[in-house]
Structure formats: C-alpha cells, structure tokens
Amino acid sequence: MNYHYIIVGAGSAGCVLANRLSANPETRVCLIEAGPPDRNPMIHMPFGLAALAHMRWLNWGHETEPELNLNHRRLYWPRGRVLGGSSSINAMIYMRGHPQDYRDWARLAGPDWDWSRVREIFKAHEGNQTRPDDHHGETGPLTVSDLTQPNPLSRAFVAAGVECQLPENLDFNGAAQEGVGLYQVTQRNGRRLSSAQAFLVPVLDRPNLTLITRAQVHQVTFEGRRATGVRLRDRTLHLVEGGEVLLSGGAINSPQLLMLSGIGPGAHLRAMGIPVLQDAPEVGANLADHLDITVQAALKGREAIGIAPTFLPRALRATWAYLRRGKGEFTSNVAEAGGFVRSDPARDRPNLQFHFIPAYLHDHGRRLSLGYGLTLHVCDLLPKSRGRISLASPDPMAPPRIAANYLSHPEDVPTLLSGLKIARALVQAPALARYIAQETLPGPRIATDAELEADIRARAETIYHPVGTCRMGLDAGSVTDPMGRVRGVQGLRVIDASLMPQIIAGNTNAPTMMIAENIARGMLGETGLSHSFYNSEI
C-alpha cells in the first residue's frame, strides 16, 4: 500500500499530525515509531516518572560530547522512545511560553507564528478543567488539570517566593507568566495524558491510519529531489505520487535522519561517505537547550516524598488512591511548583524558570537517595550559547553526536549564577526554611561567586528542552520554510521541536504540539482559527 503521508516518530508532534491528517478517510497515513506501544503502567501513573528513569528500553538515553565549559562532563539527555515520544516520559507541565517568544518567531518565520494566531491553536488543543476564562480552551482533547494533591512543601515553596517579593501566579498561561505558583499538568483523571493518549489513541480505529511500532526509519528515499518514501531495516514504505514524508523524530533524531538521507552540511556528509543530495549547512546547527542547576536540602521531617522504610505506608496509600480514584500522592508530576523571574528587570520577559520538587532528585532520577529532601531547579530560559547535532557514523542505528556547547556564550554564565543565588534565597526564606535541616547542595561551604560558578560547571544538567536543529525561517539559510518544508527538495517536511527558530521561555511539549497543529492546518488549507475540528471529531 502507498501512503499520502508517512510520519516518522509518534511523539508530541507526530501524534497530532496523525490525528489531523487521517481525519479525511480518503487520505492514507502511516505513522512509524521506533519504540514500543505505551503499555507500561509507569508511563500512565504520573509519579511513575521516577521509575521510568530506570527503563532504558523506553528511552534513547542520549549523551552529549564532553562539554568544554562543564568540566568536560558528558551530560545525559533522556528522550522518549515509545508511543507518545518524550510526552510519555516527561514531567507533564503544561506551559505555552511567553507571548514575546512568538512575536520573535513571527519576525523570524512569518505571521503564521505570531502570538495572536498560536494562542488560538493552544486554546483549540486545550481541555482546561479549572480555568474557564478567555485565556484557555475547555473542550480540546489535551486535558489540562490542577494537581490532585500537591505536597505541602510545594505550597511552602510558593509562600517562600511571596516572602521574597515575587508575585504569586495562579495561572502561568493566563494574563502574565511571571511569579511563583503550582504548575498545571497534562493529566486526565490523575493519569498522564501524553500526545499519544490525547491525539492518537482516540482515532486509532480509522481504517486509513496505519501505526507501526518498534520500527526505526533509516533513511528517506528519493527519486531525483522528490521524497518517495522511507527505508526501514527490512523494508521500504512508499508514498503515492505527490505524497509527503513528515519527520517528527524530535530535535536530535530529525536532523540525524536528514543527514543520513543526504541533506546536511556537504563537507560533513562527504566525510561520512554519504552522497550529498542537498548541501544544507544549518541542518543540526542552532541547537539550544535550557541548562539547569539545583539547590538541594535535607529535611527535618517527613513531608517530602522519600525513599525510606517510614514512607512505605504512605506509598501503599498512594498506590491505592491512584488505582481507586486517580488521586493521591502518586498523581504527582514530581515538578509540582515553580515560577518565572527576570535576572535583570530591564528584560522584556522572564529569563529564569524554577522547578520545585518535594523530593531528592539526583542524576535525573537514575541515582536513588535515601531519606527526605527537596530539590529546587533553576534554568536559563533564553541562553545565547548554541550547539550542533552531527553524525558520528553513517550507521542509522548509531547515536548522533550532540555538542550542546553550554555556557559558550559569555552572557550565559552570569545569568545562571544569578538564578542559583535566587534559588538559594528561596530555599532560605522562612516558609521553606522551617522544614529544612541543612542545605546539601551547593552546600554551606560554597559562598562566593567564584565558588558558585565552579559549582555550576561541576553540576549543571539539562532540563530536557533541546530545540532548533532544523530551524524554520523566512531566510534562504534556514533548513525549512515556515511550514516545515525542507528547502531544496520536494515532498519532505520536518515537524517537531527542531523547527523552533528560537528557544522559548518555558517548557516545550505544548509548543511542539502547537507547531504540529499549525502546520497541519496549513497542509489542509484551513485558514480560519475556528475551534470546531476537535469539538466535532473527538
């Protein structure tokens, strides 16, 4: 069978595309996912996030090259390799970014990306359960909820922010982004709502939609400069004439697949022995990510979610409450609270974000710590450092090279340093301090700016938002045009987080789903901004 659309990757973007493009029963759509179906119960129970860190078979488990400015450390970059992609392993925070981000996008990639338009798309996706106002949609398939049982420490974090003169924010996706508060999450009835559960599963019975899991695409096939299909390990799938291949493999895998298919920096491809179809120097370039540093403290009491024999009765109650009613502590998304601040009041939008965790968190959850503690993350939202994805080998099964180049821009060091100082002040504010036995990281011995900077270089990690590696733009140097069409060839688009022309000041899941929706609308010729599609279809 030949397809009108072949979508590579069933992640945040791919599942939205599969839904929208297969709505017409005449259109044959094939969605291909490298990972397995999302059957593991730890995906669906929000706190299962902690266990997912140990399930390597659901995760690409990338590592960066040794990072020059982070003491030559290789950083761990988890990415979902399962139905739903990273939306099946992420922390479920629902965040759109700042309106100013999209005004920048409109300047770089045209009016289809202006805030006034993308805001309506966010609203069309959204099924917000507790914010019935003009900022939100209430009937979309992406259910957005308040946490069912936030930990008392998360509320104490918000109170600590207010004590530090930060405004309390009851809705980060409402009138203003700035301030501290509890996050809203993509959950329905206390269960994770991945992109797969929101957009794909409800339409899987469409006869014109084929889903293939556990199948990694190795290459896009071409006749001349027109894409004709994709090659898997054991077979080739074909497009109908005029059909399109849509790459939604995420910010690491999509540029890798373009390069494996002969589209990328010419000299690099030749060095890898790959025939050059299109010399596209920016494929893999412009890699931006949110670098993050933590403050950690040991607690006097047992308010946190802990690893200790004394936590066992609570864990049993939490499991029961989750299974019976979709409530309780195990519906926690771990990063329950947070906020946005400016490192400098002159900035036009917040450039630091906090994620508060009422638990110890070490090495992305891969290393377990006994006892009761808290972790406050802070990241630089608008870094100027840029990195690159390149091939390590022409073998499609070999992981690509990730050079994030963190802190290579001199302005990024003072920004993260000021974030670390604010995070420390928050943890020391009375509302939190009364719970705390002692700060364990950076620790009481780290005091001067030089010591804090050294601590950042020794400990900073990703907070999981790599974007920009197949930048869309109005300019001829961009990898794709503003609708994701890869320049220099026909019948091939990239549609995922790698399209972002500039990293946004917030978490990246909802914006990636918005990107897919916006381009799907363009492909289907829907020019209006009505909300009717999901209301009538799902």
Ligand SMILES: Cc1cc2nc3c(=O)[nH]c(=O)nc-3n(C[C@H](O)[C@H](O)[C@H](O)COP(=O)(O)OP(=O)(O)OC[C@H]3O[C@@H](n4cnc5c(N)ncnc54)[C@H](O)[C@@H]3O)c2cc1C
């Ligand atoms: C641990 C973690 C926590 C996060 N927390 C949050 C959060 O709380 N809120 C938020 O907004 N964002 C969060 N994010 C970020 C967000 O989830 C991602 O930005 C978003 O999911 C990216 O979507 P995508 O469609 O670009 O890629 P993905 O969702 O990663 O999807 C890509 C899919 O393509 C598949 N694939 C790749 N290559 C191939 C191939 N060659 N053949 C077949 N299939 C392929 C992959 O297996 C994957 O399923 C988090 C991310 C992580 C990893």
